[in-house]
Amino acid sequence: MxxxxxxxxxxxxxxxxxxxxxxxxxxxxxxxxxxxxxxxxxxxxxxxxxxxxxxxxxxxxGQALLKGLDPAKALESLAPSNFVELAPWQMCYTVLTNNKGGILDDFMVTNFGRSLFLIVNGALKKADFSYIKRNVNADVELETLDxxxxxxxxxxxxxxxxxxxxxxxxxxxxxxxxxxxxxxxxxxxxxxxxxxxxxxxxxxxxxxxxxxxxxxxxxxxxxxxxxxxxxxxxxxAGLCLYGNDINQETTPIEAGLQWVVGKERVKTGGFPGANVIIDQVRQGPSRQRVGIRICGRAIARQNTEIESETGQKIGFVTSGGFCPSMKSPLAMGYVQSRFAGDNTRVRLLVRGKKIPGIIQPLPFIKHRYVRSSEKI
Amino acid sequence: MSLSYTKDHEWVSISQSIATIGISDFAQEQLGEVVFVELPDLERNVTKGESVAVVESVKAASEVYSPVDGIITECNESLIEEPKRLNLDPIGNGWILKIALSNPEGLSGLMDETRYKEYIQGIV
CATH class of the missing domain: 3.30.1360.120 (Probable tRNA modification gtpase trme; domain 1)
Structure with missing residues (x-):
């Protein structure tokens, strides 16, 4: 073993x-x-x-508060979302981007009124917090909640x-x-x-x-x-894991996270990698994150190569595992956009064998969030 | 029938020049719930140390290495439908494959039960 x-x-x-x-x-x-x-x-x-x-x-x-004069505006210089429009006590999912439009980390932001509450990935919390501290203007300050x-x-x-x-x-x-x-x-x-x-x-x-x-x-x-x-x-649930499904080489648009880019911000930019990201919003990305249903029981884990039916290399798996509710193995990965349509047949190279797979819409299992319109 | 163990946590039991091979109870516990087992083709010639099967748990994929030289004569096909057997009964129903020894004298590097127990004590 x-x-x-x-x-x-x-x-x-x-x-x-x-x-x-x-x-x-x-x-x-x-x-x-x-x-x-x-x-x-x-x-x-x-x-x-x-x-x-x-x-x-x-x-x-990692938990932290971003405080001071207009922290929402300050954070907009590092991430593509529209934090200024985030209503008090509302929360949003967003990403820190680099100059190539890649993702430094994904995180949650909540408007606490006078401050923003940030929740970032454990493995990156020190890096994220020091990056934010270094790069926001002097009117705001980051307080980590250790x-x-x-x-x-x-x-x-x-x-x-x-x-x-x-x-x-x-x-x-x-x-x-x-x-x-x-x-x-x-x-x-x-x-x-x-x-x-x-x-x-x-x-x-x-x-x-x-x-x-x-x-x-x-x-x-x-x-x-x-x-x-x-x-x-x-x-x-089709949700990204940082380090697997998203990283510094993947943009939010390729990852299917275009909704993190605020509508206004597609016009105004002003965040790292804005030119790359805005271009991809308009033109469409050349590769996309997709869900893949595996035929059979073999598990296609991270870095498994994905081929088209004709044997052309079209991408790779970023997350894969056995999914108990579906009682089957599932995977997510990136493929060239022309192979990203639902029900496209692909093959996954697992230990030298070609395992058939089918591109599936994400999420694999319907989200069951309780939204305001569903509750009185 | 006494079991011998490898450092890679396979067990092997030899009877009439046929080696039955599986993974140890310690290994199944480390791996967690097994959800898939990839078995080799029959009649394949294998040498000691060669990967002969893959055990996939919810956590990770792990290769099973042959502890002996020989020819694969049988695989436990029931693991395909019921991979859980590897967790429930790793040294009984959860056996993985049988190999006809090409050199029954040439077994080496195996530990008996007592030495294997000491060995895993040293790991945890």
């Missing part, structure tokens, strides 16, 4: 003991020792999230569960947030996540994090879930 993980120098989660007590298998990820699954296993955790609710500790992610845990509660029963702690969560919808108090501590709660299901993400100060996690985990609908299920859930 090859490849059993090696240990590198890594940081510990604030609640590591809590996870160990619940049977967590802990592996290094993004510089942290992270639970990859608990005693029930990845498949059970995945299926439970789609059916009920699961709690994920995602404290490895003393907070971060949880995701995901699944259709999340509202029912979380409303026992915070009754107010029934009043918010997908991509909106609230500041709420738990044991005298200020928590940030948003209706958002990375599973394609309804759910919430909750930032909790360290001193009450253990109690918060204990209460939520003790609810009968909830099990703990780790990074393994987080990855298979997001893959079925």
């Amino acid at each position: 090859g490849s059993i993980e090696e240990n590198a120098r890594i940081e510990r989660l604030y609640l590591e003991k809590f996870h160990q007590e619940r049977g967590a298998k802990i592996v290094p990820f993004a510089g942290y020792a992270m639970p990859v699954h608990y005693s029930s296993g990845i498949i059970a955790e995945h299926l439970h999230t789609r059916k009920a609710a699961a709690l994920f500790d995602i404290t490895h992610m 003393e907070r845990a971060f949880f995701a509660l995901q699944g259709p029963l999340s509202e029912q569960v979380l409303s026992r702690v915070f009754p107010e969560v029934k009043e918010i919808f997908f991509l909106s947030s609230l500041e709420l108090v738990f044991r005298d501590a200020i928590c940030f709660v948003s209706r958002s996540g990375y599973s394609g299901e309804d759910g919430f993400e909750i930032s909790v100060p360290f001193d009450v994090a253990h109690e918060f996690a204990e209460i939520v985990e003790a609810q009968p609908e909830v099990i703990m879930a780790g990074l393994g299920a987080r990855d298979s859930l997001r893959l079925e």
